[in-house]
Amino acid sequence: MNELTKAATGEVPAEVPVVGFWEAFRFWLKLGFISFGGPAGQIAIMHQELVERRRWISERRFLHALNYCMLLPGPEAQQLATYIGWLMHRTWGGIIAGALFVLPSLFILIALSWIYLAYGDVPLVAGIFYGIKPAVAAIVLQAAHRIGSRALKNKVLWAIAGASFVAIFALNVPFPAIVAAAAVIGYVGGRIAPETFRAGGGHGQGNKSFGPALIDDDSPRLPHTRFAWQRLIKVLLAGLVLWLVPMLWLWVNYGWEHTLTQMSWFFTKAAWLTFGGAYAVLPYVYQGAVSHFGWLSAPQMIDGLALGETTPGPLIMVVAFVGFVGGYAKALFGPDSLFLAGAVAATLVTWFTFLPSFIFILAGGPLVESTHNELRFTGPLTAITGAVVGVILNLALFFGYHVLWPQGFGGALDVVSGLIMLGAALALFRFKMGVMPVIAGCAALGLLLRFF
Helix, strand or coil, X not given: CCHHXXXXXXXXXXXXXXXXXHHHHHHXXXXXXXXXXXXXXXXXXXXXXXXXXXXXXXXXXXXXXXXXXXXXXXXXXXXXXXXXXXXXXXXXXXXXXXXXXXXXXXXXXXXXXXXXXXXXXXXHHHHHHHHHHHHHHHHHHHHHHHHHHHHCCCHHHHHHHHHHXXXXXXXXXXXXXXXXXXXXXXXXXXXXXXXXXXXXXXXXXXXXXXXXXXXXXXXXXXXXXXXXXXXXXXXXXXXXXXXXXXXXXXXXXXXXXXXXXXXXXXXXXXXXXXXXXXXXXXXXXXXXXXXXXXXXXXXXXXXXHHHHHCCXXXXXXXHHHHHHHHHHHCCCCCCCCHHHHHHHHHHHHHHHHHHHHHHHXXXXXXXXXXXXXXXXXXXXXXXXXXXXXXXXXHHHHHHHHHHHCCCCCCCCCCHHHHHHXXXXXXXXXXXXXXXXXXXXXXXXXXXXXXXX
């Protein structure tokens, strides 16, 4: 029996509900289908369910886990689910929680990507996407504002954000270099001026109490949360094998230059660059998938982001759309197996994108459980978050350019798209409407314009 189910031992207060593995399984499955709203919405759902209503974990422990996940490359909401699942039910609890956060959105995106490619030229579908594209540009701009208003708490962080924007917009500095520089600034700054870098990515320490929790502030550490070199080496070796075996199989059977092999390698690299969430890594994905490999076009990339915004799961799941479109367009298994090619490519890129997230949590969790409130970990995060604001602003300009001048600056300005974008921005900023209603309204408007 899991230690967490032994309320009678005194480790868990008697009034806290006991949580079995399958009860947790059902919750993680449900979460995979309702996790709309991007990382902020997904984290809010988990906080409401796990901290406030079910009391599976305390506020302070929840935020401590979240701060660690925000330090990592990868989707913080999915990693947070993995972390809490691991705390509750060991390794398999973490794997189940993290996998169920992703799988529903993978299956949904495969289906939507096929509909998009098979019927995208149908006026109905074309009209919907005509309205959605300007909304996506406004949503990305709002993301920059939302993260910036939360993270840029002083002049130093504003300066980091401004320097980041100039570096990527005007100087074409690679995104990994921007992240590395910000991390160094945060680490050094945390020692020289600790108060400046104490923001912890915008997530303060929890002072609220919602009653006794299964994993409470003063709960004793369970055996699997204690650091052991043997366990760390075992997790790292398992992760290496799970990455190396499919990569070598693709290389041996298809060759290094094959689309599936290149996708697997490219998204392995992308998985290590997703500091600050999907918006931050999209410029890198665009550069490789659109400009270098030609797996899809710039308008298709915007359409993929729109689909990612309207489906549950991490926004970085847009990589599944990129993989599906690339595999489908390249007809990897012949003209009679286009759907299969797309589905295989989408599944592969999802595997290589998310595998590191599981390794980070299962390998780093025991270390994190002994590092509550240490500034040397939160300082780099604060600086990286500031830099990410500048990167996301650059992405908003990139999307806005492709929406307003679909034929390039040499072509005509699409005034109608500009008006839709302005309306979406007003709805988001002025009237505080949610992402889903804005996308739905713009899609309906695009449909009306297409037919009338």
